Amino acid sequence: MQVYLDNAATTKMSRAAIDAMLPYLEETYGNPSALHSMGQRAKEALEAARQVVARCLGAHPDEIYFTSGGSEADNQAILSAAAMGERKGKKHIVTTAFEHHAVLHTLAKLEKQGFTVTYLSVGGKGNISARQVADAITEDTCLVTTMFANNEIGSILPISEIGAVCRERKVLFHTDAVQAVGHVPVNVAEMNIDMLSLSGHKFHGPKGVGVLYARKGVALTSLIEGGAQERSRRAGTENVAGISALAAALSGATARLDENMEKVKRLRDKLICGLSSIPHSVLNGDRVSRLPGNVHFCFEGIEGESLLLLLDEYGIEASSGSACTSGSLDPSHVLLAIGHPHEIAHGSLRLTLSEYTTEEEIDYTLKAIPEVVARLRALSPIWRDKTEGKKPFLLK
Numbered sequence: 001m002q003v004y005l006d007n008a009a010t011t012k013m014s015r016a017a018i019d020a021m022l023p024y025l026e027e028t029y030g031n032p033s034a035l036h037s038m039g040q041r042a043k044e045a046l047e048a049a050r051q052v053v054a055r056c057l058g059a060h061p062d063e064i065y066f067t068s069g070g071s072e073a074d075n076q077a078i079l080s081a082a083a084m085g086e087r088k089g090k091k092h093i094v095t096t097a098f099e100h101h102a103v104l105h106t107l108a109k110l111e112k113q114g115f116t117v118t119y120l121s122v123g124g125k126g127n128i129s130a131r132q133v134a135d136a137i138t139e140d141t142c143l144v145t146t147m148f149a150n151n152e153i154g155s156i157l158p159i160s161e162i163g164a165v166c167r168e169r170k171v172l173f174h175t176d177a178v179q180a181v182g183h184v185p186v187n188v189a190e191m192n193i194d195m196l197s198l199s200g201h202k203f204h205g206p207k208g209v210g211v212l213y214a215r216k217g218v219a220l221t222s223l224i225e226g227g228a229q230e231r232s233r234r235a236g237t238e239n240v241a242g243i244s245a246l247a248a249a250l251s252g253a254t255a256r257l258d259e260n261m262e263k264v265k266r267l268r269d270k271l272i273c274g275l276s277s278i279p280h281s282v283l284n285g286d287r288v289s290r291l292p293g294n295v296h297f298c299f300e301g302i303e304g305e306s307l308l309l310l311l312d313e314y315g316i317e318a319s320s321g322s323a324c325t326s327g328s329l330d331p332s333h334v335l336l337a338i339g340h341p342h343e344i345a346h347g348s349l350r351l352t353l354s355e356y357t358t359e360e361e362i363d364y365t366l367k368a369i370p371e372v373v374a375r376l377r378a379l380s381p382i383w384r385d386k387t388e389g390k391k392p393f394l395l396k
């Protein structure tokens, strides 16, 4: 059996998204800046997609900028707010310790340029409060950037409350909503969000296409110079097929949001409940304020990477939760941020579901994981020391 449980890393494209893409690859392949009618039809598709995205987010179409993905949107949002801040002499930014690297690395770059960044500490359940944000804002703050939901442990942040604090204190608020859009309700107007990043491939759209929402009045700095596309804020011929597919995927996800949330949550809870019976393990992230499709555990006495390789032999595609593409052995900054020691952080497993996940797949996974964990523990010298009482257990 093949079981794909790595939907936080990327998702399978929906049929509707693929169908929305094909006409712009096969027939209407004109450049949207061209004056001929094929180009104009491509331009119409682009603007139709912009309207769909705006409607799904509670924004105005003029506030939607298409990008090459979530990372680019995060970079552009943060660098634009920094440039606006610098013009007013404000060079302080508030964020959290468990952001995605697209945010953290952009902020590190700004720190080298003289900005100061406050990294809010994350509670044991992966929680951040609006109170922490309010306390961190100073006269010099030009931006608050917090993720909507964490990509590793799935905790959802109090975005409406943070938005209200930022609006009251007149500080720009950006949220990396890449894990949230298409999975939980998101409305930029109701939530007082000034800038928001999203990415097509996290909700059954294509890879390499994303959106930056920027409220009217936010002066975006372009990262890519060239033509006048995207109202001169993002040069380069638009990815019309990808953008049309993103809009179709988002429209589908938004239309089925309640139904999918309920379905996916039920399977998530079944998985959490079953895995909780494995001794010396812990569920990471908040039990309630949690993405519908996220399950994240640490198992004492095993290495997450070995667990992934064995699960792959069972046909189960999962993740340790940290994107250590560099092959570094550093444990996840997210798990360290919620207070786990290195030893526990190394034994992590992230299983992320989608609307395509079935009950049979969850049942199969629930049989496989306890077997695999037991096999790995039986081979582990540390585990032997713990069972013989030579080393203490860290998890119940």
Ligand SMILES: *Cc1c(COP(=O)(O)O)cnc(C)c1O
Pocket (backbone or CB within 6 Å): 008, 009, 068, 069, 070, 071, 072, 074, 100, 102, 147, 149, 150, 151, 176, 177, 178, 179, 199, 200, 201, 202, 208, 209, 210
């Ligand atoms: C995937 C992801 C990104 C990056 O999006 P890309 O489209 O892959 O560049 C940024 N932030 C979060 C929270 C993500 O999960």
